[in-house]
Amino acid sequence: MAVDKEIRMIRAGAFLLLTVMLAFPALAQDLPRPKTQKEADDINACMGEPDPEMRVDMCEVFLENHPKSAFREHALWMACTPAPQLPDRSIRYCQKLLVEFKDTENKEGALYLTTLGYQQANDFEGMLTYGELVLEENPEHWGTLLALAYVLPIRTRQHDLDKEEKLSQAESYAKRALDIIPRAENPNPEVITDDDWLLEKKDLMANAHSSLGAVAAKREDWAAMEQSYRQALQLANKQTGEVFYHIAKSLKEQGKNDEALGMLDQSIARGGLKLPNGRDAAAILKAEIALSKAPPAESAGTAPGAAAQATPAAQP
Known part of the structure; x- marks a missing residue:
């Protein structure tokens, strides 16, 4: 269980980056005219800073210095x-943007970024609340569908009373994403070429299949888990050790240890699945399978290979 938790943490980081980059385009806005040079300098520093932390710093300075500026939104x-x-x-x-400017053209983006922010902060309820608000604004927001499909199986425990409800919801989100993504238009043609967008869509669909695999794993439907992760493997542009690991796990649970070992070798050949503590999840699972296949140890005092037999009674 600890290994599975660490694996989920690794995937979350890469998943967040992908969805932030692609889920909505850069927004062009007609900007007002600054009233003073100081206002112009401060808003340029806020809007032009590429570093996220420094951007917040610069925007906080602007908001403090110009509380009633037309640039506040x-x-x-x-x-x-x-x-x-x-x-x-x-x-x-x-949240301030959404409260102060209820009709902002950035409403959908702000709701979505808040959803991802709560995911990163490990606030499951906050993520669900804002994710549902995004889908109210745009039922085909595939970034939100993917994010919710990913996190719901993670936050579902084996004995939760609402286990099947959450898994069914995750399954629905993933399947909706799989329906929407193939026909999704390039969200930012100035940055992403059409050819690259086709490749990105395959990766996004691979993520959806991985979420379906996670749902199947929670249901202990190992055959469905295997099928979903194999589909993810076929779609992904880069075959990494993670999906091979999950396929191996599903095979192991089906008693197909030899096939599982082959998949684990594939995983390890691609760098394995490194955990935050430096261990390799694929190597750990391989060792577990090898141990299960090893013959039982001989009893102490028994000759190697000899079957224990009762000593026959002495003949008169």
């Missing part, structure tokens, strides 16, 4: 954008 939005990386600092600016 833009400054709040820019302070909101690092929410997935800096949830403790940025979520509140997303």
